[in-house]
Amino acid sequence: MTTDTLQAPPVTEHAPSRRRGLRLPTKMKAGRQHHAGPVAYVLLGIATLVSLFPLYWTLVAASSDNTRITQTPPPFLPGPNLLDNLGKAWQDAALGKAMANSLIVAGAIATATVLFATLAGFAFAKLRFKGRNILLMLVIGTMMVPPQLSVVPLFMMMTDLGWGQKLPAVIFPTLVSAVGVFFMRQYLSDALPDELVEAGRVDGAHSLRIFWSIVLPVARPAMAVLFMITFVHAWNDFFWPFIVLDMTNPTVPVALTQLSAGYVRDQSLIMAGALLGTLPLLAMFVVFGRQIVGGIMQGAVKG
Amino acid sequence: MAPQTSSAAAVEPPLNDKDGSSRPASGLRKSRPPSWRSKLLHRLDVKGAPYAFVVPFFVIFAAFSFYPLLYTAWISLHHVELATMDLMEWIAFDNYVNLVKDERFWNALTNTITIGVLSTVPQLLMALGLAHLLNYRLRGSTFFRVAALTPYATSVGAAALVFTMLFERDFGMINWTLSLVGIDHVDWESNKWAAQTAISTIVIWRWTGYNALLYLAAMQAIPRDRYEAAAIDGASRWQQFLKVTVPGIRPTIVFTIVLSTIGATQLFGEPLIFGQGPNGITGGADNQYQTLGLLLYEEGWKNYQMGRAATVAWAMFLLLVLVFIVQRLLSRWRSARSS
16 A cells, blocks of 8 residues: 555566566567566456455444445445444453453464474474375375364363363464474475584584574574464464354454344444454554565475 | 483584594594494484474374364264263264255255355466466565455454445445446345355455465466467467466466365355354355354254264265365376376
């Protein structure tokens, strides 16, 4: 939205392309070298509009009242009631508690996932051991097992443990991620030179020390990205928290269902709640969007 | 603790060696006496550490995913109620027999499949197009990429709430827009196909940008000379897209199909919230958009029949396995035909 983000990247991206563009006749240019024409910009503009409009409309509705939302044609500009509605929604959906819970849950899950994924990713990328390939296949295979299949016994387990309606019930089953292991393996295969690990071995460092003082510094950028992606997923996770938590101790997505389930009649309050629940992640995207995009793209290329 | 300290001791001499590199030979000799111990520890470390590093992943996965998956099958052979979960009465395959006889199951299964197709196919096609656009040299490419990914940051809860309102029958933005072109008041909730379309729209909105970025990453890895060769052969841009880009990113396409299929079989939050409250769990008054995920929840946590819920879960698993077998066969058939 801001001109900053629009103008910052082309400085670096545009310069080399212009040089190449001079050398090649336009028809010969291929693949990524094509400059976007006006049609491409228009289509991208539409895609951007479709992506952002529902969020913008959330803001419009959250700042209106019921009569304003239900008028025809619908309002396109924000109204005057934003702060009022935010305050009321905060109270009605117990969003304060939900936010704190989501912060704890997503923070714990992201931290553990990053730690375990870096450990395993390092082992799969740089250490030789029997059964490595089979174990890696197993990791990939675990991606095929959707969590919904295990909710019934999981619910029984958590009740037995006395964790029903408590945060550990949400945190523990999601502590590891196969995608995360795979992601760290990809990154460390490329970014961590074998010689560095060898050098550590020659110096007599044991594996944990190599991990601590050689792997971790190299892995840090990928760990940061994985943390953010996992955080987003954990924050938005719905099915299992919805089952095991209740309205007295919800995460944000669970609390939001309370808004839709008719406890709150006012449509603008519902939208205010939705806005509040999304705001933390949106803020993260505004600040770290480029890194998150880079991380998702990096994880996608398989090697 | 003990091995750690001794291995730390074993670390010392070689490190000193490096500092006093003027006489490396004597340093080597000095460190030799304890070397059988340090050697053993070193071997133990080199052999054992990799397993220690991967073991947390497998232990947690086994405890909270794999074991429950198997246990689900066991539970599905019992009569278990939510209030008395310790009392499990063996009933063999009764739950499955009842499930197969249950119309709601077939309804939920077809709904899951139709919503799955309605959401996955346009989503991946649009993602492909979007990735192609993002692959151009662009001013503000970062902005477009982040914008495309923003819906992914919106939780199911928030997205479904917003779209429920956009699809509102009387004052919703979408019906208002449609009324401009002469289509009047579509009832997006009670009409079966309209509801399924609306729910699919939420899924498409949230995931298209994400998939587009996966495709974009794969597209950027395609060597440029392939395009040049195609261009020299006189291939138009559209032909280049079909003959170079799409085959070039085929593994990623398969990957996204697998991921979206898994996502589609599990669809839950979108229809639940779209139905607003009690109507959500049953997937509308006539179950017109009840998915398997919702049926599982209804059996387990509304009807208190955990055994039957487990049966639905296991049916979902079988459905997934079936889909993958079909997908395997199709791709094998394809490659057999092309060779």
